[in-house]
Amino acid sequence: MPRLLITDAVPLDPAAGAYGDACWIEVGDDGRIAGTGTGPAPTVPDGTPVLEAAGATVMPGLIDAHVHLLLTTLHQGEAASWTPGYATVRALAEAGRMLRRGFTTVRDVGGADRGMVRALEEGLMPGPRLVAGGMALSQTGGHGDIRPLGQDWRPCCQHQAGFARIADGPQEVRAAAREEFRKGAQHLKLLVSGGVASPHDEVSAVQYTDEEIRAAVVEADNHNRYVTVHAYHPRAVNRALRLGVRCVEHGNLLDQETIGLLLERGAFLVPTLITYEMLAEHGRAAGLPEASVRKVADVRQAGLSALERAHAAGVNLVYGSDLLGPMTAAQLGEFELRAQVQPNADVIRAATTTAARLLRMEGEIGTLSVGAHADLLVLDGDPLTDISVLTRPETRKHVVKAGALI
Template structure:
């Protein structure tokens, strides 16, 4: 990205410090943050430089959602079997554009998105956040990613479902699947380690995969300078994964104090996704969610805030994630609202900026206003440190979204 951008008369929100500067400025050159300061900006001879007068508004780093599924644009999973990959991708790009307009300049897809989607966004063929993808998640036969009905006796060799997961049973199959996903550019590997709400035939407390299988996934990830994240709710599965070397836990609604301590001991990350259960409970049925899936929501919804409180109080590295599917994605920012019952605004903002960047291996490159970082930022009316609702009402409060130094919204 060439050219320069100057934002003046703005308060800069630095997540690292959890504080606003006095009125100041930020300059981006060739897509990177080149300089920041207080007071009046220095003069420039660049006639092509775009200038935004923020008029006292707040500039902060673009938001990061570390748990999305761009390809899962419906809760009627039975319909997806008839969708062509091109149709699924077109729908996904529509949602990617909406995520950008909500203020998310980076998302981590944890099941489905691939290198072609990331490349299309990077080249500007479609509008969307920076896409950090993990390819297909690994599931055991009958696991969370195996969406076949009980009467379906087909034996898929590998990839199954709505572009979300692939079956891998046994150490050798897990190694081969992991290598294949990394071959295709995956930035992480997701292992489906327990049952889930959307899967038809398992319990959320079940443990899927053995210690040896998880260890194989972790070893392959380490060999490729990548990491393993696990879908898991119950301490039985989470503890197994953490001891095997998994770096991140998705959901974790049923964690206890012992698991919290293990997260700390292993310097691991936790990505709660509270809003998805709240929205499924409220709107899931009207959007086609099955009765079986709907019946599982209570198992995890009620425990979610308590798990977040344990983790936050202990100092676990907690990252922002939404995990919303289909039409429920409109509520992506409401994860802030739920967490605000427990977590102060400064920590909430860090979870969606600096802490998330650290999980993604992009510390210092995104989620910050530091010099040298990608110029991904938002300009909002109000102070999110004083009122987190400034971030949850983009139609009212979001003035500009800047990605790579260009104003995209």
């Protein structure tokens, strides 16, 4: 029995950056698109939900390729008192809010685990399709080492709720990678430069050695997975690309050599501009340490220029937000920032077809093709000419995930 029939839809094809003729879309009982057509809609059994789009835009659901579901506060002291169970419930509640914003798939790049993936797959909580990478790997004193300076011991067994674990040397990196893949990680994230949110390192710091990065890349390849890296500046980004990583998160300070390497390797870049805007405006009040507040300016101004240059060169660009705590409410704001230097169609591709390629789910998500998951948005307006159609709640008539109206 069909799960849903949508009639009189104006389909937006992100790959073409164009609209098709008004059509019907039928969703099978497996939650995938079973058929589309421009003629009369098929007859469906009584009781099948029918959504009359009435000429509204129907497009694939959005994909955010850089989230941290577990980081629901910027107050590190507060989070330290949470049990893993409480942190997970908070995270799944945020996942539900992401789905209602129109994100039907998210890639978690530090923290979420297979248990959260399973809970969402089973419908125990509403939320997007979750592609989780387990814990990111950090060297001692790196971006993921947020221990107080007076603490000289590592957390026992690295089982605390958080976004990263510490691994030093090729052997430890290899073992940590194998452990994350054993637990179901779909990719591996390495922290190879300093960061904004980590109070004890510099953005320009280079982290991990060639041998450590190479060990992670080999393990990922052996497991049919890939490595993505947190990195801002060319010293870190370019070295990681030469060593075989497939994706770069942030990259605000990239140079022309970086762009050349991204193109040569067919790698992906996931800028996260909105997080720096929100951190600059609300970070201090939200509990970001003062040392981190001062670092925001180091990367904020360069981000848009880096995106513009990467776009002009034809780099594979993917949508990411990287918002933490209460700032996650601004998740859609990345669209309007990118539209300052990119055509709307290209920004939409970053959150649909290109993101699907990064996640190795091309043809499965980010498309209205027959056989794809029926993850859809029904919008009142034309996002190709007005990107705010995607960011204003009143234009979002319906969110559909796996053929179910949210």
